[in-house]
Amino acid sequence: MTHGDGDAEAGPVQVRGTVLTVRRVEAYHAMTVVAPGIAARFRPGQFVTLAVGGPATSMLGRRSFSIHDVRPDHGGTVEFVFAADGPGTRWLAERRSRDVVDITGPLGRPFPVPRDPVTCLLVGGGYGSAPLFSLAARLRERRCTVDFLLGASTGDRVFGALTARRTGRTATITTEDGSLGARGIVTDMLGQIIHEARTDAIYACGPMPMLRQVTLLARRYDIPVQVAVEELMACGIGVCMTCVLPVTGPDGITRMVRSCVDGPVFRGEQVRWDDVGTIPFDALGAPGWEPRSRRAAGLSGAAPRAEAGNGPDGQARARQQGSAHGD
């Protein structure tokens, strides 16, 4: 199944990996799989997908998990963290040592790391913090200073608090019920930490509302922010078009991009957070969108905005609507 084909050398591989361990970590599970090809290619921020349910499974979508850690033992192992809260993840939690799983990776774009030794704040929500520890190691190799800010609803849902305390210059924990660290959510503390730690760059991974808030605050302080998004995926390799979200490119054009191959790491300010879950009217190819050349030619310039739902020609109607917005 492994396929080494010229330009695919640095790309992902699909392998049958042997499960080394599945262990409980607070409210979560961590699975370690022997997968040398994936471990060798890994960079922090990338993820793996697994088929779940065995050969005659009724669950067709692959499950995706960001890679927590890779280690050189057994030729190369990959560890990821998950919450066993659905039939697929429960099946994974029931795997035992020496079971074999169909695993693909490393997938997606990794976190970019700064060239200079700057001060980085790593923000994680729930088990979204899993990919931040290998990122921290990479940042420390670059002589960056690393501060952690981790949060969750309860203490047992904060992933990696101990590691954060041990390896970060500072580690701030927040829980909504106050059972660990400060009571509240991570974004309550963000401003204060940015001031105290003199943060130069932020990395964040966790639920979408958290990423939206972190981006907002980072912009206020004019600090670059890299976020790893969590979108529902079916394939993880860019063919199913399930995991799209509106992202504005350097050319100023918003596109519905796939978080699996164009992400999961994005510059925070490029994601149109308020429009996630929608097709913004000005996105490339949205109903009403048309090439600039045609708009310039005035082909539908003064068309009045039509009410949605009447009119037999939906295509034309949508176009009119869009140009009313655009002009």
Next chain:
Amino acid sequence: MATDLRARLGQAELPNPILTASGCAGSGRELAQFLDVSKIGAVVTKSVMLAPRAGRPTPRMAETPSGMLNSIGLQGPGIDAFLQRDLPWLLSRGARAVVSIAGGTVDEFGELAARLSDAAGVTAIEVNISCPNVEHRGQVFACDPGAAGAVIDAVRRRARYDIPVFAKLSPDVTDIVTIARACVAAGADGLSLINTLLGMAIDLDTLRPVLAGTTGGLSGPAIRPVAVRCIWQVREALPDVPVIGMGGVLTGKDALELILAGATLVSVGTTIFHDPSACLRIVRELEEELARRGIERVCDAVGLAHEPRATARRRLTGNVP
């Protein structure tokens, strides 16, 4: 002796009868990370339209028992980008390209066929008249023999004579044979059976539909019996029309089932999401299944289930009395 898997698609000879299904393999580039795309019978591209299209809002997918619902809304880069970037890439890799086209009007379909005919290297055109996901639900061409025929007629007129045109039909019709006949009468060289079934799921926590588009196309092994039935019925009515069969093919055994029902070629769709290297695995499995049954050429198995038991055996074992 090795099993002969070669299959014909119009003028082209394919190394095997396993294709990707439209919308499940992009334009082949992503799959090339996991397998050699030139070893697949042909790559059927995601439906291309005239203009770029952003598709539908998310959530776009819901997993269902042995199936999934999708409501992508034909997101794609449009024909210009496809001809500039995707088609040349496929051809440079030695892959055979079957291009799926979709449109909102009969003219759009015709225009797409003309554009593809100007480009070199298109092995066949698959006309997606049955996508239940397009924005305008009243206009599903595949549900009306007149509209379906009009689209196929426009495509056949404007496509180069040597590019075969396949009409991809929806199973969500009262009588699929009526639609099949209308398409063939309008000039279709073959039929692709079947597209997804329209389905829906409701989230019990939010008490709302799971998909942003409310309804979606159901695919996966859950729909395989429907595919087998449709292929069977069309083969009974139109035994000489080539059929690309698809619908929940997970293994070589599944591919063989569709072939026995009357498919000359078999597309693999949703299974690719589950296993990106599925196509070549299914080629291997199909070869084993044929060998196990003493079938030397895959073309001998096409429609075999329609023949009486004794005839079928005689055809396979040669001149045994």
